[in-house]
Amino acid sequence: MTWISKTTTFFGLVLLAHACYSAQEHSALQSFRTTSAVNPSSPGTTAVSLPLDISLETLVATAIICFGLALGTPPLRPIQWRVWAGKIEREGEEGFMNADGEVSRDYVGNPFKMLETRPGFVDIRRQKKDFAEWVRSSGEKQEAQI
Known part of the structure; x- marks a missing residue:
């Protein structure tokens, strides 16, 4: 207050x-x-x-x-999760400071962070990029040996 x-x-x-x-x-x-x-x-x-x-x-x-x-x-928090996550991404901790300049107790960061990391999924694009780099590096090694 x-x-x-x-x-x-x-x-x-x-x-x-x-x-x-x-x-x-x-x-x-x-x-x-x-x-x-x-x-x-x-x-x-x-x-x-x-x-x-x-x-x-x-x-x-x-x-x-x-x-x-x-x-x-304090100002009311958004009810919908997507609005809440958008506010967190735009403002970060600054958007959740109280009148004393401290971050609110209920600030936990992005609620969709677990979904964005996708621990159970394979990142195909990264694997394709790594494979392309491996092919280039192995091709350069073969040219250097010849």
Whole structure:
């Protein structure tokens, strides 16, 4: 997370803590009022809603926290393997650095590297090239001997 997102998230958490404290104090004051005032017409507890400013502060704090967390998220990775492999080939490790300049933990390199090496297949072109070079080199040796 960058310092902007951390600061925004911290500010939202402070606002949320203040809203929770205000709600608790309001609740405590309301319960104190109902127990100190004798009202025979209302037996039991009465439902008292929170003041509008506490409700709005809670909503704004939650929105600020969500915004701060969204600022700090890394860019989304491609879902398709071919797009992922293309990004790795184009950008390499530089494309997978986080805000701190470190390479991501999930960077493993090209996902198709095993397929590109083809350990179970024979490289016919290379064998043909090696054979042609061997024929040329053996022909030159025979000419040198004559």
